[in-house]
Amino acid sequence: xxxxxxxxxxxxxxxxxAVFMFDMQGRFTGVNAAGEALVGFTSQELLRMQIxxxxxxxxxxxxxxxxxxxxxxxxxxKHYQLLHKNGQVVDIIASSFPIFQNGEIISRYSIxxxxxxxxxxxxxxxxxxxNFRLISENIxxxxxxxxxxxxxxxxxxxxxxxxGLTIDQVINQHFSxxxxxxxxxxAKSDFAQMLKQKTTLDAEYHYLHPDGxxxxxxxxxxxxxxxxxxxxxxxxxxxxxxxxxxSEELLRYSDKLSVLGELAAGIAHEIRNPLTALKGFxxxxxxxxxxxxxxxxxxxxxxxxxxxxxxxxxxxxxxxxLRFAPNGLLPLLSSVIKLLEPQALLKNVxxxxxxxxxxxxxxxxEYQIKQVFINIIxxxxxxxxxxGNLTIRVVERPSDVIIRISDQGxxxxxxxxxxxxxxxxxxxxxxxxxxxxxxTKIIRDHGGTxxxxxxxxxxxxxxxxxxxxxxxxxxxxx
Numbered sequence: 001x002x003x004x005x006x007x008x009x010x011x012x013x014x015x016x017x018a019v020f021m022f023d024m025q026g027r028f029t030g031v032n033a034a035g036e037a038l039v040g041f042t043s044q045e046l047l048r049m050q051i052x053x054x055x056x057x058x059x060x061x062x063x064x065x066x067x068x069x070x071x072x073x074x075x076x077x078k079h080y081q082l083l084h085k086n087g088q089v090v091d092i093i094a095s096s097f098p099i100f101q102n103g104e105i106i107s108r109y110s111i112x113x114x115x116x117x118x119x120x121x122x123x124x125x126x127x128x129x130x131n132f133r134l135i136s137e138n139i140x141x142x143x144x145x146x147x148x149x150x151x152x153x154x155x156x157x158x159x160x161x162x163x164g165l166t167i168d169q170v171i172n173q174h175f176s177x178x179x180x181x182x183x184x185x186x187a188k189s190d191f192a193q194m195l196k197q198k199t200t201l202d203a204e205y206h207y208l209h210p211d212g213x214x215x216x217x218x219x220x221x222x223x224x225x226x227x228x229x230x231x232x233x234x235x236x237x238x239x240x241x242x243x244x245x246x247s248e249e250l251l252r253y254s255d256k257l258s259v260l261g262e263l264a265a266g267i268a269h270e271i272r273n274p275l276t277a278l279k280g281f282x283x284x285x286x287x288x289x290x291x292x293x294x295x296x297x298x299x300x301x302x303x304x305x306x307x308x309x310x311x312x313x314x315x316x317x318x319x320x321x322l323r324f325a326p327n328g329l330l331p332l333l334s335s336v337i338k339l340l341e342p343q344a345l346l347k348n349v350x351x352x353x354x355x356x357x358x359x360x361x362x363x364x365x366e367y368q369i370k371q372v373f374i375n376i377i378x379x380x381x382x383x384x385x386x387x388g389n390l391t392i393r394v395v396e397r398p399s400d401v402i403i404r405i406s407d408q409g410x411x412x413x414x415x416x417x418x419x420x421x422x423x424x425x426x427x428x429x430x431x432x433x434x435x436x437x438x439x440t441k442i443i444r445d446h447g448g449t450x451x452x453x454x455x456x457x458x459x460x461x462x463x464x465x466x467x468x469x470x471x472x473x474x475x476x477x478x
Contacts, residue, residue: 018092018112024070026050029107038092038114040085056081056089071105073098080112091119142217142238148231150174150191162240164210175236180206180214191221195231198223204241216242271306278303324446326361326469327369329401333392336373340381348387351377355394362401363469368442375435376405376462383409383460400448403464411456 012019012030018038021030028046036042039054052058052066069075075096082090094112098105142162145154155170163170163178170177175191176184183205194201201221209215217238223231282299337351344351362369380390388408395402436450443450447467454460 021109022051023107026052026066039082054082056083091116144236146175146234146236178207180208194221198225215240216245324363324365327364327366329359329362330355332369336370340377344381347381349381349384350389352389352391356396359394361469362466364446372439372442375439380405380407383407400465400467404461406459406461408459411458411460412454413456
């Protein structure tokens with residue numbers, strides 16, 4: 001019996017958790033050292049107190065409720081808040097057990113553990129999770145968690161607004177679903193390198209949106225490396241920089257046009273005066289029966305060519321007063337095709353059309369848009385010296401109209417495509433590059449774009465996008 005008492009006493013006093021004993025009135029009858037440390041009171045002080053005095057909240061705890069609690073059987077892992085002697089609130093988790101004598105509960109003892117720090121950590125973690133939720137739900141950057149196999153395990157809500165895919169379509173899919181097919185191999189290689197070297201990834205990848213747009217993303221990846229050196233997962237943040245890159249390119253293009261404008265104005269001015277004199281003397285020589293008419297014809301042809309070049313330079317050199325008006329696209333195209341058909345017949349080129357039944361109006365400067373169509377169609381015909389088919393297709397979209405002009409020429413190598421439209425760069429032996437540069441400027445002034453795609457040995461397609469005109473409003477004047 002003495003051994004059991006010693007064992008009980010040892011367990012009571014040496015228990016690392018707080019142990020309290022109290023009678024059926026809630027008066028403390030015993031407390032161990034851990035209990036004293038938990039609430040800051042000495043055992044002598046606690047033995048003069050009731051359990052209710054150290055509870056942080058006793059609202060609604062009347063004598064009936066107190067007695068009910070004391071008479072209850074075992075209460076396990078209940079959360080309470082105690083008042084420390086210094087006034088601070090202590091969070092505990094406690095289990096309470098009844099002590100019986102002759103079948104009746106005569107007292108209780110409770111074992112309590114301080115979970116204040118744990119609660120604070122839980123609150124901090126909850127706040128961090130809430131902050132992350134707010135950020136991920138409201139930021140337009142895309143946030144992904146990707147495991148070491150490349151599978152997406154988390155995607156921020158912004159994924160749907162930016163990529164056009166739902167979260168369900170992205171989760172548990174390989175990250176390559178968000179990479180343009182031509183870049184998937186490089187992206188997988190970059191991912192493997194990041195895992196191998198445990199370094200951050202910084203790259204740019206294209207993404208083909210379901211609506212047909214090509215987006216450019218700045219992607220930053222960071223591996224989550226645990227203490228043993230293993231990578232648990234990776235975190236990726238992707239930002240859509242399509243508009244920023246387009247703005248940068250437009251700025252560079254504008255700077256180039258500014259320099260070109262100054263150069264072109266000087267060249268056009270210096271050339272036009274001598275051209276006028278040359279034309280006059282040629283006209284005088286044409287009346288001379290001894291003059292070589294073949295030479296005069298060559299001279300006239302070359303002077304006309306120089307005049308055409310200076311006219312194009314002047315378009316680049318000075319701002320044009322544009323008079324935009326709603327025009328039907330099909331009538332514009334039809335008039336240009338009718339104008340160029342005789343030249344096409346001479347070159348053995350068949351102009352094929354694929355037009356919709358109804359085409360919306362475009363807001364444009366009629367003669368400038370016609371000049372663009374003439375330039376592009378003539379380029380297509382010149383790309384087929386042995387003849388072939390030149391196809392003009394029109395596709396309507398909700399906000400714009402696409403005109404695709406395709407030839408069956410030899411095509412242009414991919415490495416040369418970025419240079420098209422540069423001053424004095426042309427794939428034609430006698431070309432100046434001005435025609436495409438002028439066309440690009442005109443289309444940009446109209447709020448549209450020109451894109452060129454080409455397959456060597458198959459041909460080239462020039463796609464021109466022009467915004468639709470808003471429906472005109474009718475006004476009545478008195």
